[in-house]
Amino acid sequence: MKKYIYPKTNEWEKLTERPTQSFKEIEETTKLIFKDIQTNGDNAVAKYTSVFDGVVIEDIRVSQTEFLEANQQISAELKVAIATAKANITKFHMIQKRSKIEVETTMGVNCWMEKRPIEKVGLYIPGGTAPLFSTVLMLAIPAQIAGCKEIVLCSPPDKNGKINPAILFTAQLCGVTQILKVGGIQAIAGLTFGTNTIPKVSKIFGPGNQFVTVAKQVATQYGVAIDMPAGPSELLVFADESANPRFVASDLLSQAEHGTDSQVIFATTSKSFLKLVENELKSQLTVLTRKEIAEKAIENSKMILFKSAEEALDFINLYAPEHFIICSKKEEYFVENISNAGSVFIGDYTPESAGDYASGTNHTLPTNGYAKNYSGVSLDSFLKSITFQKISKEGILNLGKTIEIMAEAEGLQAHKNAVSIRLKALQNEY
Amino acid sequence: MKKYIYPKTNEWEKLTERPTQSFKEIEETTKLIFKDIQTNGDNAVAKYTSVFDGVVIEDIRVSQTEFLEANQQISAELKVAIATAKANITKFHMIQKRSKIEVETTMGVNCWMEKRPIEKVGLYIPGGTAPLFSTVLMLAIPAQIAGCKEIVLCSPPDKNGKINPAILFTAQLCGVTQILKVGGIQAIAGLTFGTNTIPKVSKIFGPGNQFVTVAKQVATQYGVAIDMPAGPSELLVFADESANPRFVASDLLSQAEHGTDSQVIFATTSKSFLKLVENELKSQLTVLTRKEIAEKAIENSKMILFKSAEEALDFINLYAPEHFIICSKKEEYFVENISNAGSVFIGDYTPESAGDYASGTNHTLPTNGYAKNYSGVSLDSFLKSITFQKISKEGILNLGKTIEIMAEAEGLQAHKNAVSIRLKALQNEY
Incomplete structure (x- = not known):
């Protein structure tokens, strides 16, 4: 990790910079694929699935047999874990429900506001090495609580034309109304325009690679809403000498394994503690299975020593981290005064992994400094407000x-x- | 108005179409102006103000003298009206405040969510013939209630380098922290990058012409959030024989005077009532000051006769109007079952004008079918959610x-x- 000892405030802006991502090259291709799918529907979708996923699929709908197979392939242990996570995520999103608010602003002038569901939503779940069934939980549960009528899930097929069984199992469990074996730009374009097989939706949620990210941006030009702009995942840990350096190092690494472009920042006010964490990182890194990825991400990461908690907080609010872990004797100060963060994890026994999977909060959060102006996904993301008045x-x-x-x-x-x-x-x- | 008698459901999609707006031509220019202002700051801003607004301004900040002058120029009557509107809008947005929500999802796992203000926001208020001081109320009041630290208002100067006094008066009254005489693309670019004079903000609100609309879209590519995508204003009235045709016609015309591209739709289940409204429209149109505009808008508008309230509702949900007026003996049915609308006005004595100005609800609403997936501006538009957990x-x-x-x-x-x-x-x- 790169070390910064007492950086001056005029250097902070630079320290908050994320690697710039420019997708200009793929924007044109994306737009062409959109046009093609707008015109040629399912045929065009099949063509791109064959090109990009290397598989020809007769019917992109998941068959009843595939659901049954998926159900058999998931271990009892994993089923229990998913059910536990589902229960917690449901609890946290249920309390976000809000009944109608109403006020008579002037005698005889009644105004109220109600939230009603977005009727049709699309959930994108990436395929690949890490089958993100946890993201299915994070998107389908609030969609179902909100009362969305159509919850369409798209995920790319593997070489055998299948979707990962954990994704299928979780989607069924959480009330997804339709699951389609389609990924990448063609999935987002399909959800944008609708085809004979893919329903047109009003809002698209979910993570994805650079192609999906660009496709979601393009979708907004055709009237579709998206959850939020995407960027590589991030973690900022503030910890002082009251914290456990082993725990802190394990959290930094859990973020680093996401990808070589993961953003990891360790902020502290203790020089000796910084050294302890540095050593722990080295020793824990050696035993990771995704060591190559984590190593690269850690290389690009920053350790920053600040003069005071106040100074550290100012920097953190400027950086606006997606995930913010606080392990400090001054935790109350940070909790009260953090303005810009996606999700905050407090204390020695609150790893980011808890929020990623099972504590109940949503893991779809604003990255890339967007915590300054965007919220993470919540029940509200699947609703819209309507105001009413009767005079x-x-x-x-x-x-x-x-x-x-x-x-x-x-x-x-x-x-x-x-x-x-x-x-x-x-x-x-x- | 164009009349459609019992249109078949397969013709509905066509009837919900808005005139397509393509701003491709001005997108390139907009991007060039953004680059110029990103590089050359205030100098570039001054250049474009001189070119587009035809005025050279030494200092774009409003002077104390100008505030005093504005205060003197506003009639006592208008001041009282603005204060009344402010009180109602404040009441309606105050009840939207929400305290922290919290739940222990598993024994020892505490999760909560709090809303915190977006620190810096920009409000854009158009200049021109209609000085939209009402929009100042609609944006500055919730910004102040939310607790935004910097509330920056930009509005284009007139030929004398001034901003309309009603805008200045209202902005001061509602806690705007800075007012700048700058409009158009240069205002949005200034708020996006920041210059020596214009602060950089995290979210930009407010209506505008096609240049402002495109500039707001471009701003999102630089990490700034915007209130919502914009389009021409719209009204859909559903009224049956229980309603007053004179009132209905006056509401349709109030929308039509906004601009020749205003979208006005009158839906009914009564053929005889349709005829009554048609006649009323003709007679009321003749006496309007903005007759030319309204006449053109009305020409492009639609009167649609449906077979039943159920059928009408299905169409209305497909159309997703910005404003939806219900004057019907079946008003409860419509109120309960409307899924897609920005703001709903119920009964004979609830004209859209009430919500535009003074009843308390916000008049910044989703147009162009966006009521399917976007909310209007509310207190939440100036806040973002942060989740917390402590295990x-x-x-x-x-x-x-x-x-x-x-x-x-x-x-x-x-x-x-x-x-x-x-x-x-x-x-x-x-």
Whole structure:
């Protein structure tokens, strides 16, 4: 890890920089694939599946037999673990439900707001070496609680035309209404336009490689909403001499194994503790199965020594980490004053892994500094607010003049007239 | 208005179409201006203000004298109206506040979620003929309630280098922290990158012409969030024979005067009532000051006769109107079953103008069918959620095994290890 000892504040901006990702090259290709799928539907989807996934699939819908097979292939132990995680994630997302809020702002003027589900949502789950069934939990559970009518899951097929059994098992468990064997740009384009087989959805969720990331951006140009802009996963740990260096090192490595582009930052106010963590990292790194990946990510990572907790906090708010672990005797100070972070893990026994899998919070979080202006996925991500108002005769008599004056001042006479015509009718009535 | 009598459901999709807006031509120009302002800051901003607004401004900050002048120029009557509107909008947005939600998902595993303000926000208020001080209310009030630290308002200067006094007055009243005389693409680019005079913000709100719309889209490519994608304003009225045709016509016209591209739809189940509204439209149109605009918008608008309220509702949910007025004996049915709308106005005495100005609800709403997947501006638009968790020793003993099994199944050994290392430490302890 690169070490920074008491960096000056004018150097901080530089330290918060993430490796810039430019996907300009693949944007054009992505747009061409979108056009092709918009025009040629399922045929075009099949073509790209054959090209990119190297497999020809007759029917991209998962068969009943495949579901049964998946169910048999998952160990009893894993089934129990998934059920436990599901119970916790359900609890945490259920308490996010909110009933209608209402207020009579002026006598006779009733205003309220209700949340109603986004009817059709698409969940993208990557394939590849790490079958992210945990992401199925994180997206399908709140979608189901929200009441989304159609929950469509797309995941790329393997060379045998199959989807990982853990993904199938979890999707069925969490109320996904349709599962399709399609990945990459062609999946996102399919969900954007709809084909004979893939339903058109209003919002697309989920992680993915650079092609999926660009495809989601392109989808927004066709009216589809997305969960949030994506970037490589990140962790910032603040720990001081009150913490356990072995635990801290294990957390830094858990982030580092995600990919060589993972962002890992260790911030501290103790020089001696920094040394302890550095040594622990070296020794724990040697025994990891994904050692090559983690090693590379760690090389690009930063250890930063700050003069005080206050200074460290200012830096952390500037960096806006996706995951923020606090192991410090000043944990209350950090919890109270953190402004920009996706999810916060507090204390020696709260590894990021807990939130990644099973504690109940959502693991789909803003990266790349987006914690300054975006929330992570929550129940609200699957709902939208609608405001309502009902004004009585008394209400419009009370508020009418105000509206007339304001509309007049903005030069919008027909806006004024819609009120005047009602006030006049009421004058005749009374 | 174009009339559609009992259109078949396979014709509905066509009827929900908005005029396609393609801004491809101005996208390149916009990107060039962004680059220029990113590199040359205030100098470039001044250049574009001179070119586009036709005025050279020494200092784009509003002087104390200008504030005093604005205060004098606003009539006492308008001040009272603005204060009344402010009180109602404040009430409606205050009740949206939500305290922390918390749950112990597993014994010893505490998870909670809190909302914290987006620290720096930019509000864009168009200049021109209609000085939208009402939009200042709609954006600055929730920003202030949310606790945003910097609330920067940009609005284009007129030929004399001034901002409309009603905008200045309202901005001061609602806690805007900085007001800058800058508009168009240069304002959005300035807020995106920051210059010596314009602060860099995390999220940009507000309406604007096609240049502002494109500039906001471009801003998102530089990490700035925006309130929502923009499009021309829309109104759909459902009314049956129980309603007042004069009121209905006045509401349709209030939307039509916004611009020639305004979308106005009148849906009904009564052929005779349709005729009544049609006649009323003609007679009310003749006396409007913005008659030319409204006439054009009305020409492009649609009157649709449906066979039943159920059929009408299905269409309305497909159309997803920004504003939806219900004047019907079946109002409860519509209120309960509307899925896709920005804001709903119920009954004979609830004109859209009420929500545009003073009832309390927000008038920044999703257009162009975006009510299917986006919410209007609310208090939440100025906040983001952060999740927190704190796990005790008991908690990790309870949940550890579950996390280990899931991490193992996803092939992420370091994730598992972060738990195992803690479980082992606790085994030694007990």
